[in-house]
Amino acid sequence: MPAAQPPASPESTVPTSTDPASSAPEAAHPTPEAVGTARAKGRPRSAAADRAILAATREALAELGWGGLTMGHVASRAGVAKTTLYRRWPSKNELVVDAVATLFDDLVMPDLGSLRADIEAVVAQFADLLARPETQAALLALFAEGIRDRQLHRRIREAIVDPQKRLVRQGRTAAQARGELEPDTDAGSACEEVDIIFDTIAGTVEHRVLVSGEPITPEWTRRFTDLLLGPLTTC
Amino acid sequence: MPAAQPPASPESTVPTSTDPASSAPEAAHPTPEAVGTARAKGRPRSAAADRAILAATREALAELGWGGLTMGHVASRAGVAKTTLYRRWPSKNELVVDAVATLFDDLVMPDLGSLRADIEAVVAQFADLLARPETQAALLALFAEGIRDRQLHRRIREAIVDPQKRLVRQGRTAAQARGELEPDTDAGSACEEVDIIFDTIAGTVEHRVLVSGEPITPEWTRRFTDLLLGPLTTC
DNA sequence: GTTCTTTCGCTACGAGTCGTAGCGTAACTG
DNA sequence: CAGTTACGCTACGACTCGTAGCGAAAGAAC
Numbered sequence A, B: 001m002p003a004a005q006p007p008a009s010p011e012s013t014v015p016t017s018t019d020p021a022s023s024a025p026e027a028a029h030p031t032p033e034a035v036g037t038a039r040a041k042g043r044p045r046s047a048a049a050d051r052a053i054l055a056a057t058r059e060a061l062a063e064l065g066w067g068g069l070t071m072g073h074v075a076s077r078a079g080v081a082k083t084t085l086y087r088r089w090p091s092k093n094e095l096v097v098d099a100v101a102t103l104f105d106d107l108v109m110p111d112l113g114s115l116r117a118d119i120e121a122v123v124a125q126f127a128d129l130l131a132r133p134e135t136q137a138a139l140l141a142l143f144a145e146g147i148r149d150r151q152l153h154r155r156i157r158e159a160i161v162d163p164q165k166r167l168v169r170q171g172r173t174a175a176q177a178r179g180e181l182e183p184d185t186d187a188g189s190a191c192e193e194v195d196i197i198f199d200t201i202a203g204t205v206e207h208r209v210l211v212s213g214e215p216i217t218p219e220w221t222r223r224f225t226d227l228l229l230g231p232l233t234t235c
Numbered sequence C: 001g002t003t004c005t006t007t008c009g010c011t012a013c014g015a016g017t018c019g020t021a022g023c024g025t026a027a028c029t030g
Numbered sequence D: 001c002a003g004t005t006a007c008g009c010t011a012c013g014a015c016t017c018g019t020a021g022c023g024a025a026a027g028a029a030c
Helices: A047-070 A071-078 A082-088 A092-108 A115-131 A133-148 A150-176 A189-212 A216-230 B047-068 B071-078 B083-088 B092-106 B116-130 B133-148 B151-176 B185-210 B218-232
Strands: none
Touching: A047 A071, A047 A082, A047 A092, A047 A133, A047 A216, A047 B133, A047 B185, A071 A082, A071 A092, A071 B116, A092 A115, A092 A133, A092 A150, A115 A133, A115 A150, A115 A189, A115 A216, A133 A150, A133 A189, A133 B047, A133 B133, A150 A189, A150 B185, A189 A216, A189 B133, A189 B185, A189 B218, A216 B185, A216 B218, B047 B083, B047 B133, B071 B083, B071 B092, B092 B116, B092 B133, B092 B151, B116 B133, B116 B151, B116 B185, B116 B218, B133 B151, B133 B185, B151 B218, B185 B218
C-alpha cells in the first residue's frame, strides 16, 4: 500500500538546512485514501504502476542490494518516470518498506498439535524468508535507517514487526488450550511475555542468519526450541 | 587498527590470528605488525591522525547517524584531509568497523558467583552499549552492509562478533565449575551450544532495543534470563 | 648536516545520486 | 464539453564519492 501523498499538499519541501540526505521526512502525510470517501476527480493513479514499482523494487533489491538500489534504476526497470515514484513515496526508505512488507504476510501459525511443532514450523518459515535475497538486502538496512528516522521506525513496526506478533499470540493461545501453558494471570504480564518471546525468536533467527551468517538447520531449530520450551512448559 | 594498505603489498590483510580488537590500537606505528619485512623508510603515518579520525567518526555517527556520515565531514572534523582517510581505509564501511569495534572491548564476564547473576550482568552491559547513540547508528548499518560485502562481513565477524563469544564461553566454564551446568560431553556440541546462546542473547537484546525500540529494564532482564536458564540448569 | 622516501593538506575533477520543477500530454470525472 | 489530476520527459542544483596531481612537511638513512 503506497504512501499516498496528499494530492493537494502545498507543504512539501522541508529544507532543514544541513540535512540533505535521510532523516526528517515530511511530517504530514495522512490521507489513508483507502477509505474511499473522497472519489478522486482527475486521472486516477495507475494501480499497474504501483505493482510494477514494488515488484521492480524487490527485484532490484535482490540483485543489487540496498546500496545499489537507486530510484532511477527502479523507475526505469518498472517502466515509469522517476517523478512517478516520488509522487507516491517520499523516499527510498518508505518505498522499500512497502515493497518488503508483503513478504512477511505469508508467515502463518500452523497449529500442528504441539507447542514444539508450532515453534519449529514458525522458525522454519522465518528462516526461509530470511534466506531470500530481497529480504536479506532490505531488512537490516530498513532497521538501520529506522534508528535515525522515527517516522520510518514507526512505519516499519506497523507494517512489518507488529503484525507478526500475532504468531506468538496465536501459538500461546493454542498451547494454553492444549494445557501446555498456564492460562494468563493478567493481561499486562501476558503482553510482556509475548514481547519477550517475539524478540527472542525474531532476534535470534535474524542474528543467526544475517549476522553470524550460519544456516538454520533442523538440528539448530530443535536445540533453539529446547531453549524456548524450558521454562514455559510445566516442568 | 587501520587497514594500512601498503603500496606494494597486494597480499596484506592476513588475519594475524591474534586478537584483532583488544589492546591499544594504532599505538604501534603505522607499519602494522607486518612480519618485519618493511621497516618504514619515509615519513611515518601520524598516529594522532588515526586517533582523531576514529574519534571523529564515532562523534559524527552519534550526531548524524550512518546516512549523515560523510567522509568529507569526518575529515574536516578530525582536522585532516579527505585523502588522508582514503590512504588508511578503503571506504566508509571499513572505517566504521574500526571506529566501532573498540566499543565492544569493554564487555566483560564478571563471574558473580551464579549463572543467573552473570547472564544478567552481561545483558545489562550489552544493553548499556546499545543505548549509546554511536552504537545504535553503526551496528545495524554495518550488519546491513555486511550482507552484500563478504569482505566486510568477515571483517565485522572478526573484529566485533566473534571476540564477544568469549563471554559465553567464560560464563559456561564458570557455571560448569560451580556445578550449575553439566560438563561438556563433546567439543562440537559444546561449540554449537555456545553459538546458540550467543545468537540468542545478542540477537534478542539487539532486536528488543534496536527494532522493537523498547528499553532493557531489570524486570525484562530477569524474565529473559528465566527463559535462558530453563533447560540449561539441572532441573 | 644532506638526501631519500613517504605522508600530508590542498584543490580540482568526473561520475553518480538525490529530490524538485517545469512542460506538454494522457486519462478520467461531471 | 471543460475541469482536474496523473503521467513521461528533460533539466537542474546540491551533494557525495573516490581519485589524481601538486608542493610542502617530517622523519629515516647516509
